[in-house]
Amino acid sequence: MTDTGFLAARLRRGNMTLAEKLWQMSWSLVFWLCAIATIGFFMLYSAANASLDPWTTRQAMRFGLGLVMLLTIAMIDIRLIMRYAYPFYAIVLALLVFVEVRGVVGGGAQRWIDLGMINLQPSELIKVALVLALARYFHSLSLEDTGRPVFLIVPLLMVFVPVMLILRQPDLGTSLMVIMGAGVLFFMSGVRLWKFITLIITMLAAIPVAWPMLAEYQKNRVLTFINPERDPLGAGYHILQSKIALGSGGLFGKGFLQGTQSHLNFLPEQQTDFIFTMLAEEMGLVGGVTLIGLYVIVLIYGFAIALRCRHQFGRLVAIGVTTTFFLYVFINVAMVMGLIPVVGVPLPLISYGGTALLTIMICMGLLMSVYVHRDVQIGVRGGYDDG
Amino acid sequence: MIINRDNDRIRLFNRRAVALGGGQSLLISALIGRMYYLQVVEADRYRMLAEENRINLRLLPPPRGRVMDRFGEPLAVNRQNFRVLIVSEQTRDLAETLDALANVIDMSEYDRDRVQKEVRRRRSFVPVTVRENLNWEEMARIQVNAPDLPGVIVDEGLMRHYPQNQTAAHVLGYVSSVDEDVLIDDPLLQLPGFRIGKAGMEQEFDLVLRGAGGTSQVEVNALGRVIRELERKEGEAGKDLILTLDQRLQRFTAERLGAESAASVVMDIHTGEVLVMVSTPSYDPNAFNRGLTQREWNALVGDPRAPMTNKAISGQYSPGSTFKMIVALAALEQGAITADQTVTCKGYTDLGSRRAHCWEGRGHGAMDMVQAIAQSCDVYFYEIASRVGVDRIAEMARRLGLGSSTGVGLAGERDGLIPTEAWKRATLGESWQKGETFNVGIGQGHVLATPLQLAVMASRLSTGLAVEPVLTRQMMMEDTVRQRPTKPFEVLDFDPAHLAIVRLGMFEVLNGPRGTARASQLKIPGVQMSGKTGTTQVKNISMAEREAGLPDIDEIPWNERTHALFVAYAPEENPRYALSVIVEHGGAASIVAAPIARDIMTEVLRLDPSRKPRINDDQVAVSQPGAPA
Missing domain, CATH: 3.40.710.10 (DD-peptidase/beta-lactamase superfamily)
Structure with missing residues (x-):
């Protein structure tokens, strides 16, 4: 490594100045994120019948705040993030318990904490917290140890506890998303494939047990997905209307602000979960595929950052947040096209809503921090290591 | 040693990253394939459904079951309720039509403000209720003056009525509009103006008295106006209830x-x-069904004799x-x-x-x-x-x-x-x-x-x-x-x-x-x-x-x-x-x-x-x- 320059050495040690860190940032990724968000602003403008109120203005302000947060997180030393991974996880878990207990005491199922500008949903934040905690755990674990089932008990508990809490809320979609996100981290850490297969078989076997635990509306959603005729005015109707709106958009769409289906209120929640339908109706296949293409660009950045990173913690964090991002996109788009049951998962950077946007921006901030600190050397315990 | 071990880990990570990326690409391709299917292959079908024949489902409220005494004397029945509605796009001028209507039937300033507010909020072809419970005379006057009342329509619905007024109120209870915090398990509850039992027998037997809603599939044109009814599934009327009271x-x-x-x-x-x-x-x-004013409610609740x-x-x-x-x-x-x-x-x-x-x-x-x-x-x-x-x-x-x-x-x-x-x-x-x-x-x-x-x-x-x-x-x-x-x-x-x-x-x-x-x-x-x-x-x-x-x-x-x-x-x-x-x-x-x-x-x-x-x-x-x- 004699040919590395002055900066490269500091990159390795991680003691960069703020300006150097800013220089190291992937500004092109920030650009793509802004591009997606801008499409979102236009869609919210259209959803409100060509009005900035009530959604576009607020969403733009939130995105601005989110951008500041992204940049701030990107500047934080990755070792600091690693050190506080467990405490952060513990705090979010405590918040999750808090909303659960308050829901029981208050009699209503309120899943959020009101912070004024946004309503904080701990079940969203746990996605990030879990990625960090699992990455920290597997960073310290050698490949051999990863192969031993005993060492999987702790991380499995880290997944299981919040998932049970979210299931109790009850929020099936988020629970599944947390499980899938965590599963990817286990996979990337080197857990053997047959263990996944065993687990999946076990979970399938657990369906008869878990079924009575689901809330009536969740059972309805699953049953309605299997047979949409069951509930012509409820979820089945929404899927049908969503498909009509989407399909009628055709190749080039009906034009901006011209989506009759969305604007005649055939579509439910066209500003949140069904916003992709509106985009596809107004912009057609071309618009929809363009948006998906933008998402794919972000995903490619995520994978590239993960592969370029020199430490396991960073690799796992990068792949974890990228997967979370992917799951948001896939679940939402597949849902509005009737490929999977109706679950309340927003479209990242487009759907109106505070916590999901916050989660996405934290994810992207972490990804960026991994990128900025890609060459830092971290020991097993998180300190300097010249290994 | 550590480096070697880490290299194993990196190689495994890279291998699996490729697998993961491949999996995600496959899923994304599935999304695009599905979009292509919906928007290109099936586009004509959906376009037809959307552009010419938009199917709209409407819910038909079932008549609520009656309550009778032991000899069949009605205690709670449904009475025909004539409502006057206004469709703003069919009026020449909303204020003018409202003025003309106010000359024909009783209409408070409050009703007027409410109608104007609601018209602004909704689309111009959606009828807005002006007043309920019209009597025959008011109905007749509206019909006679119809030429001067463009956009005014009279509609008929059912309304709960207690012919014995106060006499058995505590046993019967009353019906009233649905509170927002009620868990919506029945789409009927989302119908505007739907009433549910809030006390007494009306509450106790609410589900049985309520019946099940029917649906009417109507065809709506590109502007959302109803063209014709395609299919109608009648609901199930609520069951009648017979009390032991005389x-x-x-x-x-x-x-x-x-x-x-x-x-x-x-x-x-x-x-x-x-x-x-x-x-x-x-x-x-009957007052609860009609809707109590704050003052009436306070008077009822504040009365030391606890009515x-x-x-x-x-x-x-x-x-x-x-x-x-x-x-x-x-x-x-x-x-x-x-x-x-x-x-x-x-x-x-x-x-x-x-x-x-x-x-x-x-x-x-x-x-x-x-x-x-x-x-x-x-x-x-x-x-x-x-x-x-x-x-x-x-x-x-x-x-x-x-x-x-x-x-x-x-x-x-x-x-x-x-x-x-x-x-x-x-x-x-x-x-x-x-x-x-x-x-x-x-x-x-x-x-x-x-x-x-x-x-x-x-x-x-x-x-x-x-x-x-x-x-x-x-x-x-x-x-x-x-x-x-x-x-x-x-x-x-x-x-x-x-x-x-x-x-x-x-x-x-x-x-x-x-x-x-x-x-x-x-x-x-x-x-x-x-x-x-x-x-x-x-x-x-x-x-x-x-x-x-x-x-x-x-x-x-x-x-x-x-x-x-x-x-x-x-x-x-x-x-x-x-x-x-x-x-x-x-x-x-x-x-x-x-x-x-x-x-x-x-x-x-x-x-x-x-x-x-x-x-x-x-x-x-x-x-x-x-x-x-």
């Missing part, structure tokens, strides 16, 4: 109680059917002397006294330093059990209560139906309270005092009962059976409704001789030379009523007040006057009906409650509803109002 007696009782804050229950002792359940003052359930409360099941009162039969039966069963043994009443009895008074300050002299009940001698019952002990009295009270709710099937029913030594330790943390047993002996102190429980008690005393009250006869369907118990009531296992003594005491109350309510005996030749008065203090009388002489009733503020109670059954020789009456702060039972009880019982015996054929199902179907003459 509307004529219900009305008579309500009128007899008049302006008092009072309650009365009449039961058929053989079947447990509740014929009358009245609580006054009452409210008009919203069904006092027959939610009012808990000291039963006072009506409790004495229970003490007497407990004493006989324990052998604490025989019917012939006497206790001498000198107007008071001493317990340590405290003195407990009889209502008859001069004393009753030597009292046997029949006379003690007939004359309601307090000293006699202090004595036998202290011999029996509070726990045995409590056990007897429970056997006669006190101390727990009767389960008649109305929300808000209270348990009353029958104290025991264990109860006092558990709730107040104090041990039982002997003086308290004195209080229990005359049905005061902690003892509480609802008027319904007292009517049940009278029924059980008259039959010796564990009579249970019911309010619903049967629904027009089998499975959802608790059928009236077909098996006979349990036998309460009293010694018939003991029951006979207590009944004789109750007979003497009205028909004996010294009975407390002898002025209120029935005036029907050959028919007698048995009963018991109860006058309960709501405020302690201090020694000083007692010595100063008790004031005249008119000088006491209303809310400090005694409650007047009466329980009875009739006819004496072959009992059929039992009743209870309570007049809050009415004064003396013999002056206020007993005459009311006599009048109600006279009317009950005159109409004798239990012996008349009731409606059967086919009669309900054609809805024959009124009883067969």
